[in-house]
Amino acid sequence: MKILKNISLKQYNTFGIDVNAAEYAEVADVESLKGLIKAGRLKDAHYLILGGGSNVLFTGDYDGLVIRNMIVGIRMKEVDDSNVLVTAGAGVVWDDLVHYCIEHDLGGIENLISIPGSVGAGPIQNIGAYGVELKDTFHSLDAIEIATGELRTFYKEECEFGYRDSIFKRGKKGKFIIVSVSLLLKSKSKPDISYGAISEELIKMGILDGPVIGDVGKAISSIRQRKLPDPENIGNAGSFFKNPLIVVEKYAEIREQYPDAPSYKAGGGMVKVPAGWLIEQCGWKGNRHGGAGVHDMQALVLINTGNASGKEVLELAGQIMDSVNDRFGISLEMEVNVI
Ligand code: FAD
Ligand code: EPU
Numbered sequence: 001m002k003i004l005k006n007i008s009l010k011q012y013n014t015f016g017i018d019v020n021a022a023e024y025a026e027v028a029d030v031e032s033l034k035g036l037i038k039a040g041r042l043k044d045a046h047y048l049i050l051g052g053g054s055n056v057l058f059t060g061d062y063d064g065l066v067i068r069n070m071i072v073g074i075r076m077k078e079v080d081d082s083n084v085l086v087t088a089g090a091g092v093v094w095d096d097l098v099h100y101c102i103e104h105d106l107g108g109i110e111n112l113i114s115i116p117g118s119v120g121a122g123p124i125q126n127i128g129a130y131g132v133e134l135k136d137t138f139h140s141l142d143a144i145e146i147a148t149g150e151l152r153t154f155y156k157e158e159c160e161f162g163y164r165d166s167i168f169k170r171g172k173k174g175k176f177i178i179v180s181v182s183l184l185l186k187s188k189s190k191p192d193i194s195y196g197a198i199s200e201e202l203i204k205m206g207i208l209d210g211p212v213i214g215d216v217g218k219a220i221s222s223i224r225q226r227k228l229p230d231p232e233n234i235g236n237a238g239s240f241f242k243n244p245l246i247v248v249e250k251y252a253e254i255r256e257q258y259p260d261a262p263s264y265k266a267g268g269g270m271v272k273v274p275a276g277w278l279i280e281q282c283g284w285k286g287n288r289h290g291g292a293g294v295h296d297m298q299a300l301v302l303i304n305t306g307n308a309s310g311k312e313v314l315e316l317a318g319q320i321m322d323s324v325n326d327r328f329g330i331s332l333e334m335e336v337n338v339i
Contacts, residue, residue, distance in 0.1 A: 001025055001032045003065070012068065013053035014116060016235030017310045021048075021066040028070045028091070030144065030151070030179050037149040041065060048339060049177050051118030052093070055125065055237050056337045059310035069120050071179055074100055079184070085139060087182040090120025094127070102214050107189025108137035110213040111198075114224045116231065116238070120178040124168045125335065126161040130220050131195035135161035139184045143176035152176070163272075164242050164335055191216040197223055229295055235304030236295065240317060241275045241332040254328065275324075275332055276300035282323040289316040314338060 007024035010016055027033050036042055046064030050056070071089040074097060079085055084106055088097050098113045111132035121127075122134045123141055140155045160167040168176065191213045193199050201219035202211050211219075229236050243264065251271040254261050258281070264272040279285070279299040286296035291308030294316070295301040302313055321332045 001027060001035075007066075009053070009058060009062065009066065012050060012066075013056055013058060013237075014231035014235065015053075015057055015237050015308075015310070015313065016231070016304050017058045017308065017313075019058040019061045019310065021062040021064070023065040024068070025065065026068045026070045028072070030071065033067075033144055033177055033179070034149050036067070037144070037146060042146050049120075051090070051121040052116055054116035054231065055121065055335070056339055057237060057310050057313055058339050059314055062339065067177075069118060069177070069179075071120075076104065076106075082187055082189075084185050084187055085182055086185055087180055088119045089180050090118060090178045092119045093117075094119050094122055098217065101185055102217050105213070106185035106187060107191060107213045108132075108185040109134075109183065110191060110217040111195070111220055113217040114221045119181050123159060123161075123166055123178065123181060125164045126159075126166050128164065129224075130198060131192055133161070133163075134183075135159075137183045137185055139182040141178050141181045143178045145176055147175065151179070163245075189213065227298055229297075229301060229303060234295070235308070236301050237336045239275070239300045239335050240302040241279075241300060241321075242335045243272045243275050244278075244330050244332060245270045245272050246330060247271075250329075273330070274300070278324045278328055278330060278332070279320055282320070282327050284320055284323070287316075289319065292316045294320070310338075 004024045007021050008018065009021050010018045048062060048066050050066055050068045070091040072091050073089045074092060075087045077085045086101060086106060094115055094117050097119055098109050102110055111130040112127060115127050115129060127134050138156050140153050142151055142153055145152055191211055193211060193216060198216060198219055201223055202215060205219060207215050245266055248269055248271055251263060262274050262277055266272045276299045284294045285299040287294045290312035291305050292312040293303045293305045295303050302316060324330055324332050
């Protein structure tokens with residue numbers, strides 16, 4: 001494994017922010033990671049584990065070691081007639097795993113198709129889309145503890161998954177390097193098409209009865225292509241903010257002024273309000289701040305229009321948060337990891 005000096009990270013983050021890392025290494029196996037730890041390279045806070053760079057915003061040069069996780073490989077183990085345990089290396093491209101599972105007729109993650117990034121980052125924020133979250137099929141993960149260099153298994157309950165959240169974003173943040181993830185998937189499974197837009201899309205595709213997991217994957221992929229900018233053309237990191245949870249009484253107040261305000265059910269006297277809608281109501285859709293901007297089709301997605309700096313994107317995010325707070329009294333929380 002080579003440690004390279006002064007490397008541009010532009011191609012390693014989907015925002016396309018042009019910053020340099022003082023040091024950069026690609027790690028393809030667990031032993032090399034353990035070697036770095038043994039050599040004392042991960043002792044202080046000056047390291048960053050990077051997967052596909054699709055949920056990070058660099059605000060300046062990185063004055064430390066960036067370790068790109070490239071541990072690959074997918075294994076399957078039949079548990080019983082209808083359950084299969086699929087284990088993938090943290091460096092596998094998440095969408096490759098989804099396609100692999102669809103090809104092997106293993107259901108459970110088809111709704112998470114086309115989410116950029118690596119398998120290893122999936123549990124960090126419990127990736128979710130179209131009514132499904134990683135936690136729904138998650139079995140366990142293996143991770144190296146940076147302080148000791150030991151390999152440890154985390155089972156589902158220990159990960160404390162929540163909406164775009166896990167223990168790896170809180171108490172265990174930066175303390176473990178995930179090296180593989182195991183999912184419990186179903187053979188002969190019936191896809192979940194309860195999320196509104198999916199059945200409409202299937203009808204458009206001419207699939208009226210009994211869609212299979214591959215059909216659902218294709219339907220969701222098409223919706224996503226229409227809704228979200230492709231980072232290959234426009235730098236972005238997907239939703240910049242989380243959708244805020246508010247109490248039902250607060251939502252009722254908003255509805256008095258905006259009878260069409262959308263919402264997602266959240267239970268426990270809470271409602272989730274789409275942050276994209278809140279941001280659009282504040283007039284931000286399509287706005288620009290230097291090289292940064294708000295996407296003109298989806299206000300929840302901040303973009304790099306060409307040569308944005310991470311600071312410009314962060315300033316724009318701050319202005320948006322202030323104005324949503326002023327207008328609605330709601331504090332938005334960033335989903336993207338600011339580095
Ligand atoms: P990175 O951006 O490289 O890293 C994210 C965080 O995880 C960083 O803090 C990093 O240090 C840490 N990390 C990464 N790998 C490891 C590891 N092996 N061990 C320990 N820590 C690690 N997300 C959704 O949930 N749903 C969506 O529908 C969705 N749509 C998106 C659409 C677009 C166009 C884009 C650009 C992003 C979207 N995202 C979505 C966000 C993003 O794809 C996910 O968060 C994804 O899991 C990030 O993976 P990554 O490998 O790129 O992570
Ligand atoms: N909306 C607006 N204006 C906008 C954008 C959205 O009014 O500019 C409204 C839409 O009309 C719709 C609602 O907001 O009524 C929801 O919009 P959308 O279906 O696009 O989904 P979202 O809530 O913005 C969430 C996730 C996405 C995920 C999709 C599909 C979060 C933070 N985002 O987006 O995840 O793909 O649902 O399940 O939960 C990500 O996390 O990076 C991400 C892309």
